[in-house]
Amino acid sequence: MSTLEKLQNGSDIRGIAIDTEEYQANLTPDAMEKIASGLIHWLKEKTNSTQLTVGIGRDSRLSGESLKDSLIGALTQQGADVIDFGLATTPAMFMSTQFPEFACDAGVMLTASHLPYYFNGVKIFSEIGGAEKEDIQFILSHTQAISGAEKGSVRTADILTPYSKDLVQKIRKGIKGEPQEPLKGLKIIVDAGNGAGGFFAEKVLQPLGADTTGSQFLEPDGHFPNHIPNPDNKEAMASIQGAVLEHQADLGVIFDTDVDRSAVVTKTGDVLNRNNLIAVLSRIILTEHPGTSIVTNSPTSDHLKAFIEALDGKQVRYISGYRNVINKSIQLNDSGIDSQLAIETSGHAAFKENYFLDDGAYVIAKILMLLPQLQENDQTLESLIADLKQPAETQEVRFKLEAEDYRALGETVIKDIAETSVTGWTVDPENDEGIRFKLSDPFGSGWFLLRMSLHEPLLVLQVENDQTGIIPSVLKELHQFLNSYDQVNQEKLLPLID
Numbered sequence: 022m023s024t025l026e027k028l029q030n031g032s033d034i035r036g037i038a039i040d041t042e043e044y045q046a047n048l049t050p051d052a053m054e055k056i057a058s059g060l061i062h063w064l065k066e067k068t069n070s071t072q073l074t075v076g077i078g079r080d081s082r083l084s085g086e087s088l089k090d091s092l093i094g095a096l097t098q099q100g101a102d103v104i105d106f107g108l109a110t111t112p113a114m115f116m117s118t119q120f121p122e123f124a125c126d127a128g129v130m131l132t133a134s135h136l137p138y139y140f141n142g143v144k145i146f147s148e149i150g151g152a153e154k155e156d157i158q159f160i161l162s163h164t165q166a167i168s169g170a171e172k173g174s175v176r177t178a179d180i181l182t183p184y185s186k187d188l189v190q191k192i193r194k195g196i197k198g199e200p201q202e203p204l205k206g207l208k209i210i211v212d213a214g215n216g217a218g219g220f221f222a223e224k225v226l227q228p229l230g231a232d233t234t235g236s237q238f239l240e241p242d243g244h245f246p247n248h249i250p251n252p253d254n255k256e257a258m259a260s261i262q263g264a265v266l267e268h269q270a271d272l273g274v275i276f277d278t279d280v281d282r283s284a285v286v287t288k289t290g291d292v293l294n295r296n297n298l299i300a301v302l303s304r305i306i307l308t309e310h311p312g313t314s315i316v317t318n319s320p321t322s323d324h325l326k327a328f329i330e331a332l333d334g335k336q337v338r339y340i341s342g343y344r345n346v347i348n349k350s351i352q353l354n355d356s357g358i359d360s361q362l363a364i365e366t367s368g369h370a371a372f373k374e375n376y377f378l379d380d381g382a383y384v385i386a387k388i389l390m391l392l393p394q395l396q397e398n399d400q401t402l403e404s405l406i407a408d409l410k411q412p413a414e415t416q417e418v419r420f421k422l423e424a425e426d427y428r429a430l431g432e433t434v435i436k437d438i439a440e441t442s443v444t445g446w447t448v449d450p451e452n453d454e455g456i457r458f459k460l461s462d463p464f465g466s467g468w469f470l471l472r473m474s475l476h477e478p479l480l481v482l483q484v485e486n487d488q489t490g491i492i493p494s495v496l497k498e499l500h501q502f503l504n505s506y507d508q509v510n511q512e513k514l515l516p517l518i519d
Contacts, residue, residue: 025055026161030476031156032344034161035133035142038084048084048141050091056143059094059160060127061167064101067147068126073101073173076117076125078109078180078278080132080217081241084141088131092173100170102306106180108241110280111144112215112380113184118148119376120183121445132217132279134325135251138243150377151344185224192229195390202230203393210235212261214250215242218221218276221382230390235268236434237261250277252284252294252368252381259469272402276381281343283381285388286401295366296325298384300406302370305387306362307334314360316350319454320470320483321366324410331408340454342475343369347377347382412467412485416492418517420480420503421510427478430508434480435471438502452504455481464498465491471499480509493518 028036028048034056036048064073066435069329075096076370079085093103104123106114114128127147133140143159152160209231213219219239226233237260238247248257252275265273265286273286284294293301303315303325303408317325318341329336339349343365350363354373364370369379389400395401401422424430424513439448439456445464449457467486475480484492496518503509 023162025052025164026158028052029154030142030375031342032157033142033144034142034157035136037139038088038133038141038264039139041139041360044139045222046139047101048088048298050087053088053091054095054166056160056491057092057166058099058164059162060129060145060164061096061099061101061154062165063091063160064147067306067509070126070286074124076104076114076128076180077124078106078114078117078128078130080130081108081215081243082131082133082141082278083138083243087245088141088434092123092129095166097173097175098170099166099167100173100175103117103175105175105177107177107179108217110184110220110382112378112382113180114144115151115376115378115380116184116187117180118146120187122183123180125317126476128372130279133395134279134281135249135254135277138245143307153344153346153348157167157317162466165479179222183218185220185228188225188382189228190341191383192389195386196393200393202228203255205230206387206418207271207272207392207396208232208234208268209241209274210237210261210264210268210270212257212273212275213239214248214276214278215240215245216250216276216280217241218250218278218280218382221276221280221385222267235270237264237265245278246339252277252282253366258284258286258292258294260293261366262286266290272388274385280381281379282370283384283400284368285385287404289401291403293402294368296322297365297406298370299325300328300409300417301367301402302362302364302384302387303334304331304332305391306372307332309333310361312359313362314358316353316360316363317344318348318365318367319452319457319472321413322422322470322485323459324412326404328409338452338454341365341472343367343371346372346506347379351377364471413487413489414485414492415494416482416484416517418482418484418496418514419466420482421511422478422480422508424508425476428473430506431478431480432475434503434506435473435507438471441502443498450486460486460491460495464495467491468500469495473496 114130117128133142222233350360353360465488469484
């Protein structure tokens with residue numbers, strides 16, 4: 022495998038873009054030139070365009086400008102026309118392939134989501150959706166420069182304004198009577214985490230009539246000085262919770278760096294992320310599409326399954342990874358089973374009605390469409406999930422796999438534990454990733470899932486229980502089992518069972 026091919030991260034490209042004391046940069050301007058060549062080869066195979074147009078956007082990362090300049094230079098040198106959109110979001114870059122005024126053959130977003138400042142990455146879209154794993158493999162392995170082409174052109178354009186206008190129009194249409202300012206009288210706070218999501222306050226919420234006073238960290242800053250821009254991070258969520266309560270806001274909205282994920286905080290400070298966000302969106306989509314199947318990743322609670330089924334929907338738990346859950350939902354539709362929503366506990370959510378695009382801003386749009394109706398009926402967002410039972414305790418533990426062939430080790434552990442007989446542990450057959458057990462007496466009432474990390478040499482354990490004080494006994498049993506595997510590092514587990 023070449024150095025360049027090692028930059029593949031599933032259906033994305035990701036690497037170190039800034040040298041640090043610990044890491045040497047491998048996603049460099051030189052690497053971007055090779056990626057540009059691969060992108061052109063891929064587009065020539067995928068499209069019938071005689072003249073390729075590529076849109077490029079970036080998040081607020083410090084390395085974004087230099088990587089973008091290198092990419093633009095290499096693309097134009099090989100004959101492609103480029104639209105430089107500057108600061109953008111991942112969903113907006115997909116829309117650059119849909120909006121007729123741009124009609125890009127590909128939209129390229131430079132981002133590494135919530136990772137530290139020294140990372141960067143590349144997400145690629147064609148007009149039919151995001152690049153798949155095999156597409157990235159092709160791009161990274163077909164890097165011979167195309168010579169003899171007439172140099173392409175470069176122009177700059179703003180993608181966030183038309184993207185925002187489109188979103189505003191969709192929200193208005195999604196509310197009875199299509200009012201111009203359906204959010205008038207509501208205070209809604211945005212936390213962009215110094216990523217690319219600051220536009221949402223001025224360009225989406227304010228035109229809809231919302232008061233966005235108290236919004237925070239809207240200015241792009243690739244150092245991410247306030248908190249990690251990640252709706253799945255406790256510190257980030259505590260920050261937006263505090264802002265909502267301090268400013269007595271009706272709603273708080275938080276995005277990750279490139280706005281393909283989001284979460285919300287209600288006026289009482291309750292967090293709607295992970296299972297709770299899935300439940301809210303499930304209720305919305307099942308009202309619009311009764312009986313639909315909702316695809317999630319595997320580490321969702323048993324209570325969520327019961328909640329969805331009580332609404333006459335069906336939950337399909339599938340392999341983690343946002344492209345995996347999206348592709349599973351698309352596959353269900355292709356086989357004649359209606360599936361309107363694919364969503365991960367991390368906050369990645371994609372609606373069939375929105376190109377199956379994982380778009381954090383569209384997730385918020387669906388919730389905003391509901392707010393006026395809730396107010397009219399004297400209801401709250403919390404009331405939508407009042408029937409969702411919450412576990413008494415949860416725990417996640419990550420085990421380092423200290424073997425050269427770490428994947429083989431992890432798969433062996435999972436296979437062996439599946440054959441282990443422990444009173445109160447029952448294998449859950451409705452699972453496509455790792456091994457999932459239902460827990461019963463003497464291990465309380467709950468479940469645990471042991472699975473391989475998608476991209477790291479880790480086994481990931483997630484445990485939930487409806488009885489307090491029970492999880493340590495589950496962990497002790499697992500500790501005894503894992504003692505047979507010297508290359509499974511249990512350092513993160515030991516403090517939890519002392």
